[in-house]
Amino acid sequence: MELVRSHVLICGGTGCTSSGSQTLMDEFEAKLEENGLSKEVKVIKTGCFGLCALGPIVVVYPEGSFYSRVQKEDVEEIVKEHLLKGRIVKRLVYDETVEDDGIKSLNDVNFYKKQQRVALRNCGVINPENIEEYIAVDGYQALGKVLTEMTPAEVIDTVKKSGLRGRGGGGFPTGTKWDFASKSVNEQKYVCCNADEGDPGAFMDRSVLEGDPHSVLEAMAIAGYAIGANQGYIYIRAEYPIAVKRLQIAIDQAKEYGLLGKNIFDTGFDFDIEIRLGAGAFVCGEETALMTSIEGHRGEPRPRPPFPAVKGLWEKPTILNNVETYANIPVIINRGADWFASIGTEKSKGTKVFALGGKINNTGLVEIPMGTTLREIVEEIGGGVPNGKKFKAAQTGGPSGGCIPASLIDTPIDYDSLISIGSMMGSGGLIVMDEDNCMVDIAKFFLEFTVDESCGKCTPCRIGTRRLLEILDKITKGNGTLEDIDRLEALCYHIKNASLCGLGQTAPNPVLSTLRYFRDEYIAHVVDKKCPAGVCKALTRYSIDAEKCKGCSACSRKCPVGAISGEIKKPFVIDASKCVKCGVCMETCKFGAVVKG
Amino acid sequence: MKSLAELQALKQKAIENVNLRKEREDGTRVVVGMATCGIAAGARPVMTAFLEEINKRKLQNVVVEQTGCIGLCRLEPIVEIYAPGQDKVTYIKMTPEKVARIVSEHIVNGQVVSEYTIGAAGM
Numbered sequence: 156m157e158l159v160r161s162h163v164l165i166c167g168g169t170g171c172t173s174s175g176s177q178t179l180m181d182e183f184e185a186k187l188e189e190n191g192l193s194k195e196v197k198v199i200k201t202g203c204f205g206l207c208a209l210g211p212i213v214v215v216y217p218e219g220s221f222y223s224r225v226q227k228e229d230v231e232e233i234v235k236e237h238l239l240k241g242r243i244v245k246r247l248v249y250d251e252t253v254e255d256d257g258i259k260s261l262n263d264v265n266f267y268k269k270q271q272r273v274a275l276r277n278c279g280v281i282n283p284e285n286i287e288e289y290i291a292v293d294g295y296q297a298l299g300k301v302l303t304e305m306t307p308a309e310v311i312d313t314v315k316k317s318g319l320r321g322r323g324g325g326g327f328p329t330g331t332k333w334d335f336a337s338k339s340v341n342e343q344k345y346v347c348c349n350a351d352e353g354d355p356g357a358f359m360d361r362s363v364l365e366g367d368p369h370s371v372l373e374a375m376a377i378a379g380y381a382i383g384a385n386q387g388y389i390y391i392r393a394e395y396p397i398a399v400k401r402l403q404i405a406i407d408q409a410k411e412y413g414l415l416g417k418n419i420f421d422t423g424f425d426f427d428i429e430i431r432l433g434a435g436a437f438v439c440g441e442e443t444a445l446m447t448s449i450e451g452h453r454g455e456p457r458p459r460p461p462f463p464a465v466k467g468l469w470e471k472p473t474i475l476n477n478v479e480t481y482a483n484i485p486v487i488i489n490r491g492a493d494w495f496a497s498i499g500t501e502k503s504k505g506t507k508v509f510a511l512g513g514k515i516n517n518t519g520l521v522e523i524p525m526g527t528t529l530r531e532i533v534e535e536i537g538g539g540v541p542n543g544k545k546f547k548a549a550q551t552g553g554p555s556g557g558c559i560p561a562s563l564i565d566t567p568i569d570y571d572s573l574i575s576i577g578s579m580m581g582s583g584g585l586i587v588m589d590e591d592n593c594m595v596d597i598a599k600f601f602l603e604f605t606v607d608e609s610c611g612k613c614t615p616c617r618i619g620t621r622r623l624l625e626i627l628d629k630i631t632k633g634n635g636t637l638e639d640i641d642r643l644e645a646l647c648y649h650i651k652n653a654s655l656c657g658l659g660q661t662a663p664n665p666v667l668s669t670l671r672y673f674r675d676e677y678i679a680h681v682v683d684k685k686c687p688a689g690v691c692k693a694l695t696r697y698s699i700d701a702e703k704c705k706g707c708s709a710c711s712r713k714c715p716v717g718a719i720s721g722e723i724k725k726p727f728v729i730d731a732s733k734c735v736k737c738g739v740c741m742e743t744c745k746f747g748a749v750v751k752g
Numbered sequence: 753m754k755s756l757a758e759l760q761a762l763k764q765k766a767i768e769n770v771n772l773r774k775e776r777e778d779g780t781r782v783v784v785g786m787a788t789c790g791i792a793a794g795a796r797p798v799m800t801a802f803l804e805e806i807n808k809r810k811l812q813n814v815v816v817e818q819t820g821c822i823g824l825c826r827l828e829p830i831v832e833i834y835a836p837g838q839d840k841v842t843y844i845k846m847t848p849e850k851v852a853r854i855v856s857e858h859i860v861n862g863q864v865v866s867e868y869t870i871g872a873a874g875m
Binding site: 159240288290292293295300413420421 | 753754755756759762763765766767769770772773783784786787791799800803804807815816817818819820
């Protein structure tokens with residue numbers, strides 16, 4: 156008889172997998188066997204814990220000890236000390252959980268304290284490749300309840316009352332979308348899931364699919380029942396191999412248990428789900444392009460209306476929701492619309508997952524109630540900006556979004572406040588920038604992305620974004636004029652108004668929002684020919700402060716192009732015509748004599 | 753899957769496999785001293801006996817943990833039980849035979865088995 160007294164949970168998300176969590180699993184199994192513990196300690200691969208910066212992460216229950224940055228060599232110590240003798244290896248425990256008199260609960264750590272995990276509720280708790288673990292945490296209860304106790308209209312009503320809005324970016328009320336589709340009369344309807352997650356800084360959809368794939372399947376079946384569809388498609392990018400694999404395992408298991416397929420819960424309701432792989436084009440995250448791609452055509456958008464709820468996939472009524480949106484559905488059914496609506500702000504209910512990245516200490520995935528301020532996210536949950544630098548701005552919504560300057564750090568994060576300050580929720584990428592980031596350069600970076608990703612179908616986007624990029628390039632090279640800034644702004648509005656789909660309509664946002672909050676930086680580039688952050692190489696000059704220079708020649712010896720000369724013990728000089736602005740001299744100087752500007 | 757009842761039954765079965773991972777405020781902790789002294793005195797069979805007994809009775813809110821040396825090596829194996837609303841109880845010189853009684857009387861019914869405790873040893 157197996158008498159398991161302890162569970163070792165190892166993160167199997169993409170972040171921790173790439174820092175070696177699979178090797179850790181093998182090592183744990185081997186060491187447990189060696190110590191005769193394999194019958195009483197179970198090793199479980201689970202989903203993302205959110206604190207990707209500290210991976211690979213290992214959590215040991217029942218103590219709930221949170222080990223971070225565990226290396227293969229550490230495994231033996233954890234097995235011999237913690238699992239065999241019950242002594243927690245403090246050296247490896249996440250240092251924020253260690254207190255003088257012991258170990259505090261993970262929920263009291265700054266990173267987790269303000270979080271409320273709804274969409275991510277099972278990530279890092281269950282084994283995503285085992286349907287029974289999902290069932291143990293109330294999995295498929297919502298589907299059972301919906302099929303046996305509720306009418307489709309009641310389901311839609313519950314989703315409407317919960318106030319859930321689309322988590323993919325637009326923020327359209329989910330219940331209303333379902334309502335439209337249910338009212339479209341057609342024998343064949345479809346339920347689609349958008350797992351294309353094109354924003355390069357966001358990875359919450361991937362983490363949900365990797366850590367809790369069944370929640371999405373369950374929600375899609377519920378949506379199918381609500382609108383009268385019996386076929387679902389999940390459109391996921393092929394760059395997410397772990398998520399694709401776990402989704403397929405989940406679909407197979409759900410079919411085996413009769414939770415997908417024919418006559419579910421003996422109610423006569425059939426529902427099946429298939430996976431469709433995308434090649435990773437950004438535009439395929441746009442709903443009409445996504446559906447065109449599922450149909451097997453080149454992923455290009457088409458004008459709306461007709462909206463997908465009327466004519467979608469193969470011209471049949473279709474609903475398309477994002478992964479995170481679906482992940483909320485089973486909880487809403489189980490705990491009620493009122494419970495969900497009690498979280499968040501007046502117009503934005505529930506929680507939102509953000510992928511924290513950039514200049515921040517705790518890179519990772521956080522889920523917070525709507526209305527949490529940016530300050531709480533950056534300073535408390537995120538642990539602040541590293542190296543004592545100052546917070547300058549946060550970019551939300553990826554290439555379609557905008558930035559929030561430090562002066563607006565107390566803005567509550569919800570759909571409407573973000574729009575009102577010229578940014579957007581987007582899919583939830585949140586990139587933190589410090590004083591070393593040049594805002595013109597950031598706008599240029601995002602424009603490079605959209606120029607690459609524009610599908611080319613409509614002219615404003617195809618040509619307009621390229622012209623925008625050219626003007627930005629001119630400004631960062633120091634050749635811009637004040638007229639260029641006006642032209643830039645005017646062109647932005649043209650592209651926004653004239654583009655066919657969301658990609659083009661939002662592509663100018665990074666330019667517009669940086670212009671709005673950091674116009675002085677643009678002007679510095681154009682008028683003073685200076686890059687205040689010292690990022691744009693063409694505008695950066697390195698020089699040596701003669702008073703601070705001791706004449707040690709260290710910089711001159713390190714300079715790769717021999718641009719620095721001088722006599723020992725006398726101030727050195729940089730020859731600007733030879734300098735390639737690599738910055739090595741500045742790093743080398745012990746006296747802070749090299750200045751940039 | 754044919755009915756909600758069937759799903760419930762499966763859930764009840766499956767819940768045992770994830771129960772360990774719940775964040776718990778209440779519930780009983782059985783802490784077995786498993787330092788070298790404890791192991792040498794036979795703490796492992798005692799711990800296994802606890803696990804078996806708890807499993808047999810399907811007790812949901814009890815976890816078995818290990819700890820290091822308490823300092824009273826001559827009284828090992830030592831087991832401490834933390835039950836909600838009760839002071840810590842320390843059992844000494846434990847054997848697998850004593851376990852069943854402690855589980856049924858103390859953990860299930862809340863009656864401390866005084867004769868096995870450290871108090872009975874006159875300390």
